[in-house]
Amino acid sequence: MSKSFDMELFLSGVLTGSHATRQRHIRQAKIIQAEIAVRWQLETPWVWQRKHVAWFLGHRMSQRSEATRYYYVLTVRLLARRLEKSWIFNL
Template structure:
């Protein structure tokens, strides 16, 4: 029997801001985790590579509005900071 990964505990030290902001980051991080787990069967962020997160941003949120893509980018940056990875992702606004 395996335990499920606790994203809230994983991000606890990195989350700052208002309650609503922390909840949004947590909700989006859990969605990112679920999408990557479904696509690559990688359950925990500790095993993610940059390509997994880049795939999420390019394929799963690419069709969303600019504000939504920006909020997901902020969550990805928070995850990268927590993982202590030097990943850089750019925000591409609609033209």
Template sequence: MSKPFDMELFLAGVLTGSHATRRRHVRQAKIIQAAIAERWQRDAPWGWQRKHLAWFLEHRLERCSAATRYYYSLTVQLLSLRLQKTWKFNI
């Protein structure tokens, strides 16, 4: 039996800002994680590729407002930073 991945601990090193901002990033990262796990069965961000995050931004958020897509793109940038990748996304 494996322990569920702790997204809050994963992002702790790169999170800055107010408590509400940090909470929002963690909540959004968990939503991203769940969507990628459902689609590709990749629970931990260590196994993610650029295409997984690009898919989330392009397809899962296609009916969301521009503001929502923007805030999720900030969370994706934090995930990329934490993974030490230089991924760029067109939002």
């Protein structure tokens, strides 16, 4: 039996701001994780490449509002900071 990946624990070192902001980033990171897991069977952010996150932002967020895409890019920036990657994504 394998334990599921704890996104809240993963992001705890880079999360700042109000409780609502932290919860939004955790919720959005879990959504990103779930979509990438379905598409590429990659369960943890440690094995993600930039192309996986770019796919999520480009294809899964393409029909969302500009504000929604902005908030997801902020969450992706937190993920990249936690992974110590220099990924840059444009809105």
